[in-house]
Amino acid sequence: MARAVLFDLGGVLLKPGLQHFLSACERDWALPGGFLAAVLDAGGSQSPWSRALRGHIGLSQLLEELDERCRARGRSQGVAIPEGFSASRPFRELRERGRLDPRLLSAATRLRGHGFKTCVLTNTWVDDTSWRSLTAALQEQLRRHFDLVLESCRIGMAKPEPGVFSYALEALQARPQEVIFLDELEENLGPARELGMATILVRDTESALRDLQELSGIQLLGQEEALPAPITPDEVAHGYVTIRPGVRLHFAELGRGAALCLCHGFPESWLSWRFQMPALAAAGFRVIALEMKGYGESCAPPDISEYSQEQICKDFITFLDKLGIPQVILVGHDWGGAMAWNVALFYPERLRAVAVLNTPFRPPDPNSDVLERLQRIREFDYQLYFQEPGVAEAELEKDIGRTLKILIRSSSPEDRLPFDLDFHRVRERGQEPGNGGSLGIWGSPGVWGIPWDLGDPGNGRSPGIWGILGLGDPLGFGGFWE
Amino acid sequence: MARAVLFDLGGVLLKPGLQHFLSACERDWALPGGFLAAVLDAGGSQSPWSRALRGHIGLSQLLEELDERCRARGRSQGVAIPEGFSASRPFRELRERGRLDPRLLSAATRLRGHGFKTCVLTNTWVDDTSWRSLTAALQEQLRRHFDLVLESCRIGMAKPEPGVFSYALEALQARPQEVIFLDELEENLGPARELGMATILVRDTESALRDLQELSGIQLLGQEEALPAPITPDEVAHGYVTIRPGVRLHFAELGRGAALCLCHGFPESWLSWRFQMPALAAAGFRVIALEMKGYGESCAPPDISEYSQEQICKDFITFLDKLGIPQVILVGHDWGGAMAWNVALFYPERLRAVAVLNTPFRPPDPNSDVLERLQRIREFDYQLYFQEPGVAEAELEKDIGRTLKILIRSSSPEDRLPFDLDFHRVRERGQEPGNGGSLGIWGSPGVWGIPWDLGDPGNGRSPGIWGILGLGDPLGFGGFWE
Numbered sequence: 001m002a003r004a005v006l007f008d009l010g011g012v013l014l015k016p017g018l019q020h021f022l023s024a025c026e027r028d029w030a031l032p033g034g035f036l037a038a039v040l041d042a043g044g045s046q047s048p049w050s051r052a053l054r055g056h057i058g059l060s061q062l063l064e065e066l067d068e069r070c071r072a073r074g075r076s077q078g079v080a081i082p083e084g085f086s087a088s089r090p091f092r093e094l095r096e097r098g099r100l101d102p103r104l105l106s107a108a109t110r111l112r113g114h115g116f117k118t119c120v121l122t123n124t125w126v127d128d129t130s131w132r133s134l135t136a137a138l139q140e141q142l143r144r145h146f147d148l149v150l151e152s153c154r155i156g157m158a159k160p161e162p163g164v165f166s167y168a169l170e171a172l173q174a175r176p177q178e179v180i181f182l183d184e185l186e187e188n189l190g191p192a193r194e195l196g197m198a199t200i201l202v203r204d205t206e207s208a209l210r211d212l213q214e215l216s217g218i219q220l221l222g223q224e225e226a227l228p229a230p231i232t233p234d235e236v237a238h239g240y241v242t243i244r245p246g247v248r249l250h251f252a253e254l255g256r257g258a259a260l261c262l263c264h265g266f267p268e269s270w271l272s273w274r275f276q277m278p279a280l281a282a283a284g285f286r287v288i289a290l291e292m293k294g295y296g297e298s299c300a301p302p303d304i305s306e307y308s309q310e311q312i313c314k315d316f317i318t319f320l321d322k323l324g325i326p327q328v329i330l331v332g333h334d335w336g337g338a339m340a341w342n343v344a345l346f347y348p349e350r351l352r353a354v355a356v357l358n359t360p361f362r363p364p365d366p367n368s369d370v371l372e373r374l375q376r377i378r379e380f381d382y383q384l385y386f387q388e389p390g391v392a393e394a395e396l397e398k399d400i401g402r403t404l405k406i407l408i409r410s411s412s413p414e415d416r417l418p419f420d421l422d423f424h425r426v427r428e429r430g431q432e433p434g435n436g437g438s439l440g441i442w443g444s445p446g447v448w449g450i451p452w453d454l455g456d457p458g459n460g461r462s463p464g465i466w467g468i469l470g471l472g473d474p475l476g477f478g479g480f481w482e
Numbered sequence: 483m484a485r486a487v488l489f490d491l492g493g494v495l496l497k498p499g500l501q502h503f504l505s506a507c508e509r510d511w512a513l514p515g516g517f518l519a520a521v522l523d524a525g526g527s528q529s530p531w532s533r534a535l536r537g538h539i540g541l542s543q544l545l546e547e548l549d550e551r552c553r554a555r556g557r558s559q560g561v562a563i564p565e566g567f568s569a570s571r572p573f574r575e576l577r578e579r580g581r582l583d584p585r586l587l588s589a590a591t592r593l594r595g596h597g598f599k600t601c602v603l604t605n606t607w608v609d610d611t612s613w614r615s616l617t618a619a620l621q622e623q624l625r626r627h628f629d630l631v632l633e634s635c636r637i638g639m640a641k642p643e644p645g646v647f648s649y650a651l652e653a654l655q656a657r658p659q660e661v662i663f664l665d666e667l668e669e670n671l672g673p674a675r676e677l678g679m680a681t682i683l684v685r686d687t688e689s690a691l692r693d694l695q696e697l698s699g700i701q702l703l704g705q706e707e708a709l710p711a712p713i714t715p716d717e718v719a720h721g722y723v724t725i726r727p728g729v730r731l732h733f734a735e736l737g738r739g740a741a742l743c744l745c746h747g748f749p750e751s752w753l754s755w756r757f758q759m760p761a762l763a764a765a766g767f768r769v770i771a772l773e774m775k776g777y778g779e780s781c782a783p784p785d786i787s788e789y790s791q792e793q794i795c796k797d798f799i800t801f802l803d804k805l806g807i808p809q810v811i812l813v814g815h816d817w818g819g820a821m822a823w824n825v826a827l828f829y830p831e832r833l834r835a836v837a838v839l840n841t842p843f844r845p846p847d848p849n850s851d852v853l854e855r856l857q858r859i860r861e862f863d864y865q866l867y868f869q870e871p872g873v874a875e876a877e878l879e880k881d882i883g884r885t886l887k888i889l890i891r892s893s894s895p896e897d898r899l900p901f902d903l904d905f906h907r908v909r910e911r912g913q914e915p916g917n918g919g920s921l922g923i924w925g926s927p928g929v930w931g932i933p934w935d936l937g938d939p940g941n942g943r944s945p946g947i948w949g950i951l952g953l954g955d956p957l958g959f960g961g962f963w964e
Contacts, residue, residue, distance in 0.1 A: 128830040136808040136831040143803045237805050239721040255806035281806040321625045323719050324737035324763040326618040348610040349618040
């Protein structure tokens with residue numbers, strides 16, 4: 001029974017593979033077909049190529065030696081090495097133009113979700129070149145998507161050496177019969193098959209997925225639109241900032257680039273953003289999912305004045321100060337959205353942009369009594385229910401597990417709490433889903449409020465967030481970035 | 483007895499002030515001298531200027547209204563408003579060209595170090611313009627340097643309204659007689675003096691410092707080369723990453739921009755970098771001061787294999803993965819330097835650059851027995867002393883306070899532990915300070931090792947680090963950045 005899958009990288013997960021770029025360079029430089037591959041392969045286990053794959057030399061040195069050998073081979077075979085020739089070009093292009101196959105990546109995520117261990121097993125080199133940042137980005141992405149990334153240059157052995165496969169089995173804690181191995185080279189599959197692994201020779205994605213589906217018993221074809229994998233608490237950094245004595249805020253952090261702060265609503269936590277965090281980090285943002293005051297690992301001071309919008313906004317500015325971040329992109333949902341609007345109003349300097357899900361902008365009205373208005377419109381009645389200290393606490397704490405389940409998961413009429421969250425009420429009214437929430441976008445120099453379907457608030461998978469950040473958004477929000 | 487100081491911003495801490503840019507624009511646009519200031523001042527407390535200073539309108543609206551009023555005044559006075567005129571220009575130039583006065587900033591830091599509360603008290607506006615990021619950077623810098631930053635637009639009152647000063651006294655928890663107030667406008671000083679504050683009319687930095695020195699009783703002149711203020715644990719964010727079950731690393735974090743990771747030596751902690759962290763953050767780096775495995779709030783697993791260089795380097799890569807950071811600038815000192823060199827050797831992809839203090843690069847030599855070598859050269863004898871489990875623990879834990887004090891602070895011959903750290907031994911040998919350590923710099927494409935004076939290791943105030951990062955470094959390290 002299969003329970004682990006080994007994926008080759010170049011030509012399988014990453015396309016096209018090195019061979020494609022070698023051939024393209026040969027054509028461009030009018031070299032005989034196979035000239036570069038022949039130089040790579042010449043010399044057996046002591047060749048520069050073989051030494052690089054086992055990590056004995058780095059890519060810089062490999063390229064230097066290849067350059068020399070190409071020129072020597074050119075001289076001995078009467079092949080003209082053109083002006084501008086450099087052995088580094090196909091290696092650099094591999095990094096610049098190679099792309100991870102989204103269908104195979106999605107299949108790996110799906111298998112992992114079904115309990116399979118997933119592993120990249122690749123013949124590769126230590127990249128110490130000036131374009132190594134591209135390799136770093138690839139490595140970081142692979143290490144996020146797979147349980148294990150085994151690189152020949154860091155284990156000192158290369159496929160098809162049988163030792164590689166024993167190493168992989170040991171690392172996976174699996175028996176050969178439990179492993180499926182995908183590679184584009186038949187010569188690499190042989191030793192794995194001999195050990196007892198199931199193997200797939202990868203010609204194209206479609207047939208590879210079909211074989212993998214059959215061997216794993218997991219539906220993979222037609223599943224390419226799978227949800228992105230959510231992040232778990234152990235997969236991110238957890239930060240803590242002391243705002244002042246007795247007031248400490250917790251946040252989860254992932255990624256590098258422009259700081260983007262996510263503020264959840266009621267009754268949620270930073271974990272509400274678990275689907276968005278990895279996607280936003282991959283899109284180039286440093287994501288800071290703040291746990292709001294009163295929730296989770298952030299403090300919950302008893303003094304009610306701690307929860308005024310004025311104090312919460314001031315605390316947020318201090319939070320940025322202590323992180324040393326002058327400006328942030330602020331994304332709020334529900335009550336987090338209310339704070340986002342207020343920060344935008346009173347501290348616009350500190351925001352590069354603000355996006356709010358499900359909380360339309362309402363200009364503050366000093367002449368309106370909020371509580372009176374709530375009582376009149378009978379919406380958000382949980383806010384009224386919470387006014388009498390002790391009542392809600394007693395009822396909700398009777399069975400905290402049930403309370404949380406109903407609050408966050410359930411919308412069935414049988415599971416009812418003594419109050420309604422707004423989205424329940426909206427459903428009861430039979431409103432169209434498109435009117436269930438609204439999306440507001442603010443940038444310099446104005447304010448917009450746009451109706452938007454939030455889907456199911458509380459499940460953390462709102463489509464809105466993608467649009468807001470210009471990741472394939474018809475609104476073209478990118479135009480508002482400074 | 484003075485114990486708090488209020489500093490005006492524009493024209494005092496920040497130079498030049500708005501008046502300078504108004505005058506320069508008037509000259510450029512061939513407007514009568516004082517034309518712009520007259521438009522600003524016209525209309526009293528209901529003027530756009532006055533409303534902006536009290537936060538009733540933002541800067542965008544102020545500039546729109548000023549534009550209109552300038553044109554109206556031009557028409558009524560027969561003054562030609564030139565093509566390209568915009569009231570926003572002096573306000574934008576103020577942010578683009580205004581600089582904090584380093585001598586006054588240093589004096590404020592010094593006063594703060596002597597227990598004075600320091601406060602910025604400024605008439606200013608909410609900046610919602612497209613250049614608000616410049617204002618954000620200024621605000622963040624001020625809020626880091628001063629105990630309190632009071633902005634008229636956020637307290638709803640502007641100098642010289644007496645309420646401003648009562649507000650400041652309340653916020654500082656001080657009596658007027660305990661406060662010194664510096665402003666460049668005599669009209670702002672009046673009400674403060676009437677309350678009982680000591681006031682300084684600021685004409686130039688030199689005489690302002692002289693007056694401030696006299697009133698505070700603190701030596702301020704000739705002290706401009708003061709050390710930068712170190713950061714305290716509560717002034718930064720603290721992060722935690724679970725590398726794998728049972729292994730958790732702690733770090734302190736400050737700043738935004740390219741990630742820069744600081745790795746301390748033995749026997750230290752992240753706090754060793756308390757002087758460098760704020761300076762590096764101000765220089766545009768996101769500083770991550772890692773607490774190494776075995777120290778402080780990071781875990782100290784008992785299994786000795788956890789401390790192999792191989793495992794420590796692997797853990798560091800996982801640390802970067804979980805933070806979602808593909809590449810980092812890695813700075814190591816002492817044992818942290820050893821790790822930095824090894825990460826550079828085995829995972830160069832993940833480093834944008836590496837800089838090492840006090841640990842020369844020694845290529846790994848598989849034929850050399852490290853322990854045998856240590857015994858032969860009799861250097862670093864603490865490493866030998868630590869080999870027998872239990873011995874060092876018993877002795878050092880007899881009086882942990884004394885042990886730590888001697889390890890970190892003392893170099894007197896009376897305070898001795900049963901072993902020598904290398905820098906003690908170097909001193910005993912009477913070597914020149916310049917040979918006490920060495921600085922290695924590695925970037926693409928080579929390796930350098932440069933002798934460098936570390937000063938007193940363990941005090942966290944090495945001059946070397948400044949040089950490494952190209953902050954006024956004769957080595958011109960900046961040239962190695964990609």
